[in-house]
Amino acid sequence: MSGAFLRAATSPRIRIHLITALALVLLAIFAERLAPNDIYKTDYTMILKPPSAKFIMGTDYMGRCVFSRILCGTATTLKMTFSAVAIIFAFGTVVGVLAGWLGGTTDTLVMRLADIMLAFPGLILAIAIAGIMGGGLQNAILAIAAVTWPRYARLSRSLVMKERGSVYVDAARAAGTGQLAILVRHILPNVLSLMILSAVMDIGVVTMELAGLSYLGLGAQPPAPEWGLMLAGGKTYFQTAPWLLLAPALAIFIVIVIFNLLGDRLRDILDPRDLGTIAGERGLDS
Amino acid sequence: MTIKSSLSWAGRFAITLLGVSFLTFTLTSLIPGDPAEAMLSAMGNSPPPEVLAKARADLGLDKPFLERYLSWLSRAVRMDFGVSYFSKNTVLEDLADKFPATLKLAVLSLSLTVVISSITGLASAVRKGGVLDAVVRGISFTGISLPSFLVGLLLLYVVSLKFQLLPVVSRTASGKALILPVATLTFAMSVKYTRQVRNLVLEELGKDYVLGARARGLSETRILVFHVLPNVLLPLVTLLGLSFGSLLGGTALVEVIFSWPGLGNHAIASITRRDYPVVQAYVLWLSSVYMFINLAVDVSYRLLDPRVRAGREAS
Numbered sequence: 001m002s003g004a005f006l007r008a009a010t011s012p013r014i015r016i017h018l019i020t021a022l023a024l025v026l027l028a029i030f031a032e033r034l035a036p037n038d039i040y041k042t043d044y045t046m047i048l049k050p051p052s053a054k055f056i057m058g059t060d061y062m063g064r065c066v067f068s069r070i071l072c073g074t075a076t077t078l079k080m081t082f083s084a085v086a087i088i089f090a091f092g093t094v095v096g097v098l099a100g101w102l103g104g105t106t107d108t109l110v111m112r113l114a115d116i117m118l119a120f121p122g123l124i125l126a127i128a129i130a131g132i133m134g135g136g137l138q139n140a141i142l143a144i145a146a147v148t149w150p151r152y153a154r155l156s157r158s159l160v161m162k163e164r165g166s167v168y169v170d171a172a173r174a175a176g177t178g179q180l181a182i183l184v185r186h187i188l189p190n191v192l193s194l195m196i197l198s199a200v201m202d203i204g205v206v207t208m209e210l211a212g213l214s215y216l217g218l219g220a221q222p223p224a225p226e227w228g229l230m231l232a233g234g235k236t237y238f239q240t241a242p243w244l245l246l247a248p249a250l251a252i253f254i255v256i257v258i259f260n261l262l263g264d265r266l267r268d269i270l271d272p273r274d275l276g277t278i279a280g281e282r283g284l285d286s
Numbered sequence: 287m288t289i290k291s292s293l294s295w296a297g298r299f300a301i302t303l304l305g306v307s308f309l310t311f312t313l314t315s316l317i318p319g320d321p322a323e324a325m326l327s328a329m330g331n332s333p334p335p336e337v338l339a340k341a342r343a344d345l346g347l348d349k350p351f352l353e354r355y356l357s358w359l360s361r362a363v364r365m366d367f368g369v370s371y372f373s374k375n376t377v378l379e380d381l382a383d384k385f386p387a388t389l390k391l392a393v394l395s396l397s398l399t400v401v402i403s404s405i406t407g408l409a410s411a412v413r414k415g416g417v418l419d420a421v422v423r424g425i426s427f428t429g430i431s432l433p434s435f436l437v438g439l440l441l442l443y444v445v446s447l448k449f450q451l452l453p454v455v456s457r458t459a460s461g462k463a464l465i466l467p468v469a470t471l472t473f474a475m476s477v478k479y480t481r482q483v484r485n486l487v488l489e490e491l492g493k494d495y496v497l498g499a500r501a502r503g504l505s506e507t508r509i510l511v512f513h514v515l516p517n518v519l520l521p522l523v524t525l526l527g528l529s530f531g532s533l534l535g536g537t538a539l540v541e542v543i544f545s546w547p548g549l550g551n552h553a554i555a556s557i558t559r560r561d562y563p564v565v566q567a568y569v570l571w572l573s574s575v576y577m578f579i580n581l582a583v584d585v586s587y588r589l590l591d592p593r594v595r596a597g598r599e600a601s
Contacts, residue, residue, distance in 0.1 A: 231435075
């Protein structure tokens with residue numbers, strides 16, 4: 001990792017955002033223990049009850065505790081989002097770096113494939129893939145990964161190509177540094193910090209997309225505590241039980257805000273010009 | 287465009303469509319469960335094996351994968367995408383039937399987005415650091431963190447359920463039914479475009495030609511409207527093109543929430559009931575739209591930007 005990135009990630013200006021994000025992760029880890037009620041226990045005498053002392057966010061159409069389900073939903077959401085972003089980051093970056101470094105046929109093949117994938121509006125293709133493979137957490141994650149990796153491949157490829165032509169690489173080569181050492185020790189650190197930044201900035205978008213897939217029934221399956229799914233299940237009862245809409249909506253919003261703030265702040269500190277294009281491209285389709 | 291670049295574009299177009307259709311076909315044949323089963327069990331009880339086998343043969347599902355793909359391909363190049371398993375109409379008829387509703391939504395919300403975000407973006411850039419800027423940035427940050435389906439659901443709740451100003455579900459694609467979906471999409475897109483416009487305007491304001499115009503004594507309004515705005519709109523063309531492309535595919539989530547009778551909704555329904563001929567045609571439609579929009583963006587750059595025009599001719 002380049003020094004600039006480490007300095008940015010540890011700068012005081014970002015500390016508060018890191019702490020909030022960390023708190024969210026801790027909340028997710030301990031959600032099950034913190035939840036006041038059993039998230040699967042249905043109670044037909046307690047259907048659609050408004051918020052009370054025992055159920056502070058009310059109960060749903062099966063008499064389950066909404067607050068506990070929201071709390072445990074944090075774990076579901078973060079698990080899904082982080083796995084998706086990790087897959088996208090790892091796969092996209094490796095493929096892009098290889099394409100940029102090797103050039104030639106590999107490069108052409110990979111970039112053609114990326115072009116084909118990018119010829120779709122992301123979420124719709126993800127819906128098609130998830131729909132064709134059948135709903136489920138894993139398939140939803142794979143679907144989102146399948147439509148997002150090409151952007152990472154493109155970005156890391158262009159970064160590698162740019163660095164490859166720079167003076168310091170020429171200097172390293174002149175000093176007799178081996179090809180692999182140049183790639184690993186000189187080029188990768190510069191590429192990685194921007195790739196990590198774009199991964200952090202994408203967490204919010206991926207959260208949105210996964211919640212959307214779950215809302216359509218293509219992500220998490222009942223009775224899992226997942227916010228998109230809870231919205232879809234509660235839709236019929238919004239008029240009489242608005243907490244079924246407001247609680248998951250607020251939860252989704254808060255998580256996205258936390259990660260968007262973190263990403264924006266990190267970008268402001270690093271101020272990379274190359275990222276202008278990604279920031280423009282990401283998630284402009286609804 | 288020269289003949290050579292047209293040909294190379296046509297080549298890429300054909301390869302992309304071929305790749306896309308092959309990928310979809312592979313995906314659809316990889317997964318367990320098939321359309322014959324889905325079709326028959328949709329009618330109620332689970333079908334007896336011999337009925338199932340006959341349905342499979344009728345749909346051509348008993349043939350090997352490559353044979354099915356090639357026969358589909360040979361018909362597809364003649365614009366014959368087969369018949370929907372469910373509606374029994376030709377796939378093209380169904381898609382053409384859903385398209386106007388989607389087009390209406392796309393054109394309306396994108397036009398509104400352009401108008402709104404140019405105004406808010408410009409205003410907030412000019413008043414950078416002021417109250418107005420803070421408000422606009424606050425709203426746009428909030429909006430960016432709200433998924434569009436959430437905006438849709440919240441609007442639906444407040445407008446239709448709480449205050450009962452508009453119907454919750456409407457089967458027609460006009461009049462009052464337009465308001466909420468258009469509002470949802472416009473909001474979701476405007477918050478993103480406002481940010482873009484603001485950044486682009488700020489970048490332009492720092493350039494020498496603005497300084498020159500100020501030195502010549504031109505009014506700020508004149509500089510903004512006649513000098514800065516045209517330069518800002520140019521980079522927006524690409525983004526608007528991409529947005530339009532995805533809107534033409536139908537914004538699945540928003541269409542589903544408002545039961546909008548458009549392409550996105552139709553696609554989701556077809557995906558869930560494994561109506562593969564529809565899914566195939568829909569995916570091809572999406573990628574064609576994208577390729578054409580990208581082409582249009584390229585061409586418009588050449589028409590709008592003298593620098594690109596000169597650069598291309600010089601090289």
